[in-house]
Amino acid sequence: MNYITINNQHSVQVNTIPEMEYDMFYNINISLLEDHPERHCVLYFGYRETKMIRLICCIADDIQHNIMVSSSIVRSEAVLNSFSAKNLSFERFERELHENFGIDYSDHPWLKPVRYSEYRIDKSKTIKNYPFFSIESEELHEVGVGPVHAGIIEPGHFRFICNGEQILHLEIQLGYQHRGIEQLFLDKTKLIQRTTLAEAIAGDSVVGHTTAFAYLMETLSGTLPGNDVLYSRTLAQELERIAVHTGDLSGICTDVAYQLGSSVFGRLRTPVINFFQEWCGNRLAKGLIRVGYNPFILNNVLAERLNSILDAFEPDFIEMNGELSKLPSSLSRFERTGTLKYDQLLSIGTVGMSARMNALNRDIRMSHPYGSYPELNHEPVMKHHGDVYSKVQIRKQEVLQSISYIRQWLSQIPQPQPHPQPQPQSVTLRPDSFAISLTEGWRGEICHAAVTNKNGELVVYKIKDPSFHNWLALALSVRNNEISDFPVINKSFDLSYCGHDL
Amino acid sequence: MLSIILILFTSIFFTGIILRTKSITSGRKGPGLMQPIKDVIRLFKKGAIYSETTSIIFRIAPAIYFSTVFMACLVIPFGSYKGIVSFDGDFIFFAYILALGKFFSIISAMDTGSSFEGMGASREALYSMFAEPAFFILIGSFALFTGNTSFHNIFSSLHLGSSITYTLGGLAAFVLIMIAMIENSRMPVDDPKTHLELTMIHEVMILDNSGFDLGLILSTGYLKFAMYGAIIADFFIGGLSFFWAIPLFLIIQIMFAVLVGIIESFMSRFRMNHNPQFILTLSSVSFLIFLGVLLVLDKFV
Numbered sequence: 034m035n036y037i038t039i040n041n042q043h044s045v046q047v048n049t050i051p052e053m054e055y056d057m058f059y060n061i062n063i064s065l066l067e068d069h070p071e072r073h074c075v076l077y078f079g080y081r082e083t084k085m086i087r088l089i090c091c092i093a094d095d096i097q098h099n100i101m102v103s104s105s106i107v108r109s110e111a112v113l114n115s116f117s118a119k120n121l122s123f124e125r126f127e128r129e130l131h132e133n134f135g136i137d138y139s140d141h142p143w144l145k146p147v148r149y150s151e152y153r154i155d156k157s158k159t160i161k162n163y164p165f166f167s168i169e170s171e172e173l174h175e176v177g178v179g180p181v182h183a184g185i186i187e188p189g190h191f192r193f194i195c196n197g198e199q200i201l202h203l204e205i206q207l208g209y210q211h212r213g214i215e216q217l218f219l220d221k222t223k224l225i226q227r228t229t230l231a232e233a234i235a236g237d238s239v240v241g242h243t244t245a246f247a248y249l250m251e252t253l254s255g256t257l258p259g260n261d262v263l264y265s266r267t268l269a270q271e272l273e274r275i276a277v278h279t280g281d282l283s284g285i286c287t288d289v290a291y292q293l294g295s296s297v298f299g300r301l302r303t304p305v306i307n308f309f310q311e312w313c314g315n316r317l318a319k320g321l322i323r324v325g326y327n328p329f330i331l332n333n334v335l336a337e338r339l340n341s342i343l344d345a346f347e348p349d350f351i352e353m354n355g356e357l358s359k360l361p362s363s364l365s366r367f368e369r370t371g372t373l374k375y376d377q378l379l380s381i382g383t384v385g386m387s388a389r390m391n392a393l394n395r396d397i398r399m400s401h402p403y404g405s406y407p408e409l410n411h412e413p414v415m416k417h418h419g420d421v422y423s424k425v426q427i428r429k430q431e432v433l434q435s436i437s438y439i440r441q442w443l444s445q446i447p448q449p450q451p452h453p454q455p456q457p458q459s460v461t462l463r464p465d466s467f468a469i470s471l472t473e474g475w476r477g478e479i480c481h482a483a484v485t486n487k488n489g490e491l492v493v494y495k496i497k498d499p500s501f502h503n504w505l506a507l508a509l510s511v512r513n514n515e516i517s518d519f520p521v522i523n524k525s526f527d528l529s530y531c532g533h534d535l
Numbered sequence: 536m537l538s539i540i541l542i543l544f545t546s547i548f549f550t551g552i553i554l555r556t557k558s559i560t561s562g563r564k565g566p567g568l569m570q571p572i573k574d575v576i577r578l579f580k581k582g583a584i585y586s587e588t589t590s591i592i593f594r595i596a597p598a599i600y601f602s603t604v605f606m607a608c609l610v611i612p613f614g615s616y617k618g619i620v621s622f623d624g625d626f627i628f629f630a631y632i633l634a635l636g637k638f639f640s641i642i643s644a645m646d647t648g649s650s651f652e653g654m655g656a657s658r659e660a661l662y663s664m665f666a667e668p669a670f671f672i673l674i675g676s677f678a679l680f681t682g683n684t685s686f687h688n689i690f691s692s693l694h695l696g697s698s699i700t701y702t703l704g705g706l707a708a709f710v711l712i713m714i715a716m717i718e719n720s721r722m723p724v725d726d727p728k729t730h731l732e733l734t735m736i737h738e739v740m741i742l743d744n745s746g747f748d749l750g751l752i753l754s755t756g757y758l759k760f761a762m763y764g765a766i767i768a769d770f771f772i773g774g775l776s777f778f779w780a781i782p783l784f785l786i787i788q789i790m791f792a793v794l795v796g797i798i799e800s801f802m803s804r805f806r807m808n809h810n811p812q813f814i815l816t817l818s819s820v821s822f823l824i825f826l827g828v829l830l831v832l833d834k835f836v
Contacts (some may be wrong), residue, residue: 176650176734198654198807288734290726290804296561362723362803370806516654517807520731
């Protein structure tokens with residue numbers, strides 16, 4: 034075997050991962066993905082091992098429910114054949130490798146920087162001297178937006194090349210939010226520091242990222258979380274999905290200037306996130322998820338409260354969606370706007386909701402279930418048009434689906450187990466191990482992976498937010514659309530800047 | 536004299552009513568009716584900041600913009616009472632003095648050299664160009680109908696006719712409301728509330744204006760609304776006495792403002808490339824009025 038097959042949230046010894054020459058590594062991974070739409074690369078990264086760089090490639094198989102891991106060791110000054118030439122979903126991973134280790138590729142389409150991090154190998158390159166893609170033309174014009182966002186959300190630079198009102202090309206340059214989170218995971222050794230870091234990866238996916246982190250730490254340390262821990266995490270995950278999807282629907286309505294939808298969805302979101310406040314003291318669910326134990330038990334009083342919140346939420350939500358899908362002026366903005374084809378989505382490795390908008394089935398809850406999902410037999414919501422309206426409908430149906438899941442769970446609250454100690458101050462990680470943890474945040478697949486050394490210390494902590502792949506989907510989807518439709522297309526993806534920039 | 540006083544008076548609370556309507560329909564209390572005027576007063580107290588790339592055009596444009604709209608208000612009569620200025624063909628003066636103001640606001644936006652403002656300017660120019668035939672066919676039909684070419688004479692002779700004038704008045708009110716929405720860059724053509732430069736039309740043209748200049752531009756917008764409201768009211772008040780005419784004028788203005796608020800609350804903005812179609816539709820409604828006038832006057836051979 035040229036790769037080792039592991040399951041989601043399992044760890045293996047690093048030396049059991051087959052190590053091979055780069056050419057073989059290249060052929061195996063490319064052939065694994067070729068003509069297998071059910072497989073996609075969840076993580077491809079490298080780290081320094083003495084003077085060399087070890088590359089690890091993880092390919093998930095949605096039908097076999099497992100992950101195929103292989104590795105190779107290369108020199109940093111090596112010039113390699115690029116995976117991206119065969120499979121575009123590696124494009125950003127290889128840019129990252131080029132940026133951090135100086136590995137060069139002979140046939141990579143465009144080795145543009147991912148971020149302007151202080152860990153990059155060539156420090157002479159900065160955003161100030163970055164050569165943006167441009168076209169010599171009298172007829173076309175360039176529009177640069179950002180990095181300061183008009184709605185003061187997060188910084189990112191968007192450069193459009195337009196023919197009048199029509200967008201021909203969009204270049205998205207990110208990296209302004211880079212905080213060096215992956216390095217901080219290694220520097221901060223206390224468990225609570227690392228947990229807090231995981232909560233800060235992306236403020237809108239606190240549950241998603243912290244859950245991924247917690248499972249990763251648990252599998253690396255051999256802790257087995259109790260049933261009630263899994264239960265609260267899964268419930269919190271679905272609750273986060275409801276809250277953010279509803280907030281996004283409000284944002285989409287704002288961007289097409291539909292005031293009624295904007296204010297009603299905005300109002301509906303509030304009680305849901307306020308429930309997190311009641312549950313754990315933070316509206317974004319910070320503090321709710323801890324490694325190995327459950328600090329905030331969902332008791333019957335809270336369960337009843339949540340039930341009544343959902344009872345009030347659901348009819349209004351359904352009514353407002355009915356209004357929205359009956360309104361011709363909204364439909365004319367949503368339909369056939371920002372369309373992506375199945376083949377495009379597949380080739381660039383789109384994940385999550387953005388993939389499901391055009392029949393590409395990517396849902397970790399179904400393909401690599403974790404927590405309480407294995408008992409659920411989750412059916413992902415799929416649409417087949419790939420436009421803004423598909424994403425609106427996915428949001429609506431996923432919210433209703435999550436409500437029904439939560440209702441089902443609330444009728445069977447597990448008995449809280451008396452946890453052995455209040456909260457573990459630290460966990461002992463297995464030495465020389467590799468582990469990977471996938472969760473399905475509201476945006477899509479969140480991937481965390483870690484490698485430990487012989488003393489059980491972290492040598493690399495790798496995070497992949499769903500936005501990592503999906504930003505390219507946004508850039509492609511706006512082509513040939515009107516520039517004035519960009520805001521609504523952007524909002525329908527609602528990608529994370531800080532999740533990408535780390 | 537009376538008309539300009541009433542226009543100035545209604546312009547004070549017109550935008551306040553729109554905002555209040557929108558707040559109430561979205562379940563909020565909303566700001567007071569005077570808030571827009573308070574904002575303008577606040578801005579008038581401030582100095583302006585000018586970008587180094589701009590020229591004298593950028594500095595004089597807000598004042599020209601304001602004064603053109605103010606001059607346009609002067610020709611508007613109040614029922615059977617003349618406006619301050621009234622002469623044959625004054626509706627042409629009205630249309631082109633407004634166009635002059637618009638021209639200056641467009642070149643001042645281009646003057647900043649910003650790609651956003653250039654985009655906004657091109658959109659604004661395009662939509663005004665499409666709206667122009669609608670206005671001229673409309674007023675031209677009434678000129679033909681009444682045999683007069685000044686606002687005052689058109690409106691004062693309009694109401695001596697039969698109930699057909701009220702039908703035409705209703706259609707004319709629709710066209711004028713829509714022209715007012717386009718000229719003021721409101722929904723469904725433009726969204727005044729958005730923060731997204733890429734979708735803006737008017738708002739993006741004034742991104743670089745600040746302080747006193749911005750105050751002038753905002754107050755011009757308020758004045759423009761009240762001005763179009765006054766023309767609409769003129770179709771209905773005709774020869775009524777003060778006692779009835781003034782309340783009717785105010786009621787029509789308030790209804791107009793509430794209508795704008797309701798349109799903005801319960802619909803989405805048009806897709807940008809649907810706007811020209813929509814605006815051209817107005818010309819065809821104007822043309823309908825023109826055919827109606829021809830029918831009434833037995834001009835068909």
